[in-house]
Amino acid sequence: MTSDLFVFWTLAVISVFTGVAVIATKSAIRSALALVVNFFILAMFYFLLGSQLLGIVQIFVYLGAIMVLFLFCIMLLRVGHAEQLTETGGLKLAGAGALSFAFLALLMSQVLEPVSRTANLPDPQSVHAGVSTVEAVGAGLFTRWAFPFEVTSVLLLVGIVGSILLAKRRV
């Protein structure tokens, strides 16, 4: 087993474990903390995949902004108590598990088989050689993807206005 495979599998096991912990714990705070670890591991995967900029953005946006917002909201609402929202029934859990397992099986059977059949993948090292992803992503955002970039700014503006409107007690 080479070193990158070792790193990949170690991170994958941690990632799946924390992902299960998000839905297995009763307390919302613990779910949030497990999700923080999960997002951090995902940032490591982004680094492994050669997109350093998105790994950094993942840490900034998800860990720095979104998860802090989640934790802030949990503490403000005080919905982290275990006795307040216990899960109902084993039937729902069993149904959800069966449905999701079927979904996973369908997904894997449809996706993995064609992927494993495709031969002669390009060498990733040669594709990304000598390119700073920050420079390349920035250049792409302002040239080829300029229109979606501007639309995203409008979306964020709508999000800001909408959240302020929802948070105000009286408009």
Add this chain to the structure above:
Amino acid sequence: MVPLSGYLTLSAILFTIGVIGVIIKRNPIVVFMCIELMLNAVNLTFLAFARYHPAPLAHDLAGRTEVYLAGQMYVVFVMAVAAAEVAVGLGIIMAIFRLRKKVDVDDMNILRG
């Protein structure tokens, strides 16, 4: 080298965990967390394909490599949409909590026709 199917399997497992969470959890904040988990699983798929199956486009700028970055661009936009979604969604949860004094997804049926 890590095979592409490894990343895709991991991404599918994380997505399925998110689906299970959305179905079974009663706390809307945890449901939102599971949606974030699903979005991140999709982001991982995008980046894995961007790395292993880069799509060369015909019209690149000066032969540079930004044409290979379509997957990364999608991830950038998904992150922006996720940030806006979380801000608005948590705002809605706060508003419901102010109205009802409790947040339980199973009890939120005031929009029922």
